[in-house]
Amino acid sequence: MAQGVAVIAEYGNDGFRKISLEAVCEGKRLASELGQNLTAVVLGAEVAEGAAELAKYGADRIIVADDAQLKSFQAEPYANVLAAILQETEPSMVLMGATANGIELGARVAAKLQVGLANECTGFSLENGRLVATRPLYGGRVIAEVDIEGTPQMASVRPNMMKIEENEVPVEISRFAVDTGEVKVELLEENVVVSSKVELTEADYVISGGRGMNGDDFAILEELADLLGGAVGASRNAVDAGWRPHSDQVGQTGKVVSPKLYLACGISGAMQHTAGISTSNTIVAVNNDPDALIFRVADYCIVDDLFEVVPAITKEIRAIKG
Template structure:
């Protein structure tokens, strides 16, 4: 069976959930070979093996942390060359950095690329990816017809499944290109932790929009999110008004999310916002305008004032948990 390269997203050896989802998808089309780069790469092996990686290729050069993107492209290109005859595909999570890595890699190796896939399956002529196109108005199935398929996959598109494998650790030899040192990281500022899950990886997202009517009212949205163990999102209108940080914006110009449950409070449902959340498995909207476009795509809708509905919902959830 052909091997499938999986780019490992980790922080000092702690593997992030989207990578484990990629291993599930990789097993559908071949044998997963994980590629872990940077500090702590070797520490990822045990978890990756538990979730199906037959091999773990590691490289811990300082270039991966000191410079942007290109060193990781060099490493993935080396990983492609290390698989004989060639990998069935290269899978990466659909983060901003990983999509840039994927695009550069595809150009390097002369291959086609598919981004933001929400499913992946084996096909007679290669892996077939499912995507949501035109703000999720259409579902498409496509495959790469030239070279090694390079595919980025949205978080929460597949379950995390344990499937113990050998996970043999091998050192990946990487020759860095002249472009690798072109953009240097000169400083880092730790992001303040809220204790909530990462927005793009969360199983539940609670978002607020223009109807929240001010930064001082976002605590209502946060309280509901905390009762559910959810991440907090915001519409572009709320972000542009300065009510919530841009890092929490959901939409075409913000982050794309695909949680099991998405709750939209005070969000009208403009196409820009829908593009970033319409692939959510279950969508609930709370809006006092019964004609709001958001109600066209929801599974459950509540026509009512969020200042009355959301606190009652939070209290009910808290009571049931108690």
């Protein structure tokens, strides 16, 4: 009989991703309400030692699939191994971060297990021992409560939506014998870009620029983001113009963000963009067009020249910080 909650935690060169810790803490909350155990699953190469950190966040059991074949994320072998782990352990619920890797992996595993999957969830509750997921639809215009069919019930968690709290418990750590199964795609070469920048989807402060930046010089936004310990984003128009890479794009065809503060600079506010920022705690918009659509969703609206406003904000914050 399926029982317990499992969380798939992403481990990289700098340790666990913030969203993975959020998912583990939320998994612990659900497991505690059910009176059951939380199992954390870690896949990768040379991850066994670092995996023990998850005990601090409430994992009762940690399963490590540690193998050289899993050194780089590849959806096919990862899905084969993860599906095997879930079939053996039989959890009733599975959570993972709504990252690029997590969404692709979750879809493949759900298809293998023939169960439902709810993506980009912002909250969870329990009804009669079953998981009910809350997720925004239609760019945040509708908030739906979703009953996920099948066992295990699978869901991905939107970054910055869950609290991270330490709750250390005695932990059992076990290794899973890795069998990647039949893999039809071979990784020939990998280019790894190392960046000290905060991951856009996990940043507490996001400063984004749009067409109003008038070019690829985002220096004033970079300066403010660095001061706040945040990240720089961009609208689709700015990305299409070649001013920023697609990895910085915020919106329906880019990344969904949920920061404490979202500062939109020179962004018109098309639905494609606002769909990606609807769960931000506070939205501040700077635009010299008083009729800009972005003002309809902003909590604070500044009708002025962004090249005057942003440096002034930076100056004031720097003064406050001393």
